[in-house]
Amino acid sequence: MDRPEPRHEEGRSPGVRGRPRSEAVERAIIEGVMRLLEEGVSLGDMSIERIARTAGVGKATIYRRWKGKEELFVEVMRVVDAPDQELPGESVRDDLVVILEGIRHRGLAKRSSALLQSLLAQAKNYPQLWDLYHAEIVATRRARLTQVLKRGIASGELRGDVDLSLMADLFTGPLLTRTILSHDAPLPDGLSETVVDTVIEGLRT
Amino acid sequence: MDRPEPRHEEGRSPGVRGRPRSEAVERAIIEGVMRLLEEGVSLGDMSIERIARTAGVGKATIYRRWKGKEELFVEVMRVVDAPDQELPGESVRDDLVVILEGIRHRGLAKRSSALLQSLLAQAKNYPQLWDLYHAEIVATRRARLTQVLKRGIASGELRGDVDLSLMADLFTGPLLTRTILSHDAPLPDGLSETVVDTVIEGLRT
Numbered sequence: 001m002d003r004p005e006p007r008h009e010e011g012r013s014p015g016v017r018g019r020p021r022s023e024a025v026e027r028a029i030i031e032g033v034m035r036l037l038e039e040g041v042s043l044g045d046m047s048i049e050r051i052a053r054t055a056g057v058g059k060a061t062i063y064r065r066w067k068g069k070e071e072l073f074v075e076v077m078r079v080v081d082a083p084d085q086e087l088p089g090e091s092v093r094d095d096l097v098v099i100l101e102g103i104r105h106r107g108l109a110k111r112s113s114a115l116l117q118s119l120l121a122q123a124k125n126y127p128q129l130w131d132l133y134h135a136e137i138v139a140t141r142r143a144r145l146t147q148v149l150k151r152g153i154a155s156g157e158l159r160g161d162v163d164l165s166l167m168a169d170l171f172t173g174p175l176l177t178r179t180i181l182s183h184d185a186p187l188p189d190g191l192s193e194t195v196v197d198t199v200i201e202g203l204r205t
Numbered sequence: 206m207d208r209p210e211p212r213h214e215e216g217r218s219p220g221v222r223g224r225p226r227s228e229a230v231e232r233a234i235i236e237g238v239m240r241l242l243e244e245g246v247s248l249g250d251m252s253i254e255r256i257a258r259t260a261g262v263g264k265a266t267i268y269r270r271w272k273g274k275e276e277l278f279v280e281v282m283r284v285v286d287a288p289d290q291e292l293p294g295e296s297v298r299d300d301l302v303v304i305l306e307g308i309r310h311r312g313l314a315k316r317s318s319a320l321l322q323s324l325l326a327q328a329k330n331y332p333q334l335w336d337l338y339h340a341e342i343v344a345t346r347r348a349r350l351t352q353v354l355k356r357g358i359a360s361g362e363l364r365g366d367v368d369l370s371l372m373a374d375l376f377t378g379p380l381l382t383r384t385i386l387s388h389d390a391p392l393p394d395g396l397s398e399t400v401v402d403t404v405i406e407g408l409r410t
Contacts, residue, residue, distance in 0.1 A: 162403065166379070166396070170403060173378030174371065181385060191371070198367065198375060202406030 028055045029062055033076045037115055043073055043122045043129065070129045074136050077123065080116055082106050084141065092152035093200055099145050100175050100192035107179025107187050142168065158203050170199050233260045234267055238281045242320055248278055248327045248334065275334045279341050282328065285321055287311050289346065297357035298405055304350050305380050305397035312384025312392050347373065363408050375404050 032055030036046055048069060052059045066072040082105045087095040110116045123129045145168050152158035158167070174195050178185035237260030241251055253274060257264045271277040287310045292300040315321045328334045350373050357363035363372070379400050383390035 162399065165390070166399065169379040169382050169390075170400065173380070173382040174374040175378070176382050176386060177374050177378040181381060185370070185374075194367070194371065195375065198407040199404065200407070202403035 025057060025061060026065060029057060029065070029072070030076050030079055031055070033072065034080070034115060037118060043069075043119075043126055048072075070132050073123070073129050074132050077119060077133055078137055080113075080119065081137070082109050084144070087144070087148065092148055092155065092157045093196055095148045095151075096145075096171055096196045096200070097192050099141075099148065100171065100195060102141070103172060103175040103179055104187050104192055107175070110179070111183070145172070156205050158200070159205050162203060167203060170203070171196065230262060230266060231270060234262060234270070234277070235281050235284055236260065238277065239285070239320060242323060248274075248324075248331055253277075275337050278328070278334050279337050282324060282338055283342055285318075285324065286342070287314050289349070292349070292353065297353055297360065297362045298401055300353045300356075301350075301376055301401045301405070302397050304346075304353065305376065305400060307346070308377060308380040308384055309392050309397055312380070315384070316388070350377070361410050363405070364410050367408060372408060375408070376401065 029051065032051050033046065036051065036054055037043075041050070046069065048059050048062050051072070052062055055062075062072065066075065082102065084102055085098050087098055089095065110120065123133055146164055149158060149164055149167050153160045162170075175192065178187055178191075234256065237256050238251065241255065241259055242248075246255070251274065253264050253267055256277070257267055260267075267277065271280065287307065289307055290303050292303055294300065315325065328338055351369055354363060354369055354372050358365045367375075380397070383392055383396075
């Protein structure tokens, strides 16, 4: 699948003012950005005017929903990303596996989607967008992971003497290395389980 | 230190033909590339002719040493990089710490050197150079790490049932995440030891 279906998630779009929302309109705008990306228009060259024309809406309709281009692009990045799975919330080990599976699946999606690759590569060279992407999406995921680790320390499943942020990197680092720093490192089924089970062994009380 | 001193290491420059080598000439050429980089000339815009003029040598002098621009740039990347420390070769744990310390020190050097940052950022967007850098430098480091892990399996210090490449990523992933994917994640003294001691716990026989 080279073009991920946009998903709409209630209440996740920032900048929505009082008006009743129309999912169809938002979808059309986000699809407009994706269509322009597919046509090879870079994010830097994409104007709100052109997005509006492509989506068949007025510029004001876009500005009513997003403060500016960067906010809209982050929404596009959120929509094309594989959604974060809900955490079972029982064993810390199982929650960690779900989180690592999220990284693995996003890595696999990126490898199979030229659109996603181009979007991420462009975002990286667009500091304002990259910072916003980190603040809105990456930081949220990291906070979720930190919560799980804290729960593990509280329950005695994890040692309390290792820095939380380092603990997070110990679990996610191997997966991030394979998905972000490499184009072809293997991402087989079972990888997340092996990483969690190995690392957790060194972090047991 | 914003401009690392070039180091010369015997026998590491590829493409040297029969002639007696002149370290001073090689040094001048490598410094020429660094001077141009500092002046803001991009690798893509740097011609052998311009490098030769800057270094005060003839073009043939460069071609006698390197097949082309990419080979010369990889040599520059090798020279500005922190050198790989020799491995004590006794306990596998101690060798792993030395290898992780190499990643940590290269990360610290990159943060303090604008030249190194610019060189790496440019190399990343220059696929031919990036591939050569990986083949010549990164792959060599990875092979060294794999040798240490194999020794650990042979000696019984490490389990034999985890894929070698995954084992390598378990040790290096947390450090690479902090040095390559982040600009400001902490890289304190003792980090390498903590990572090795934690991960090795999950990999013991």
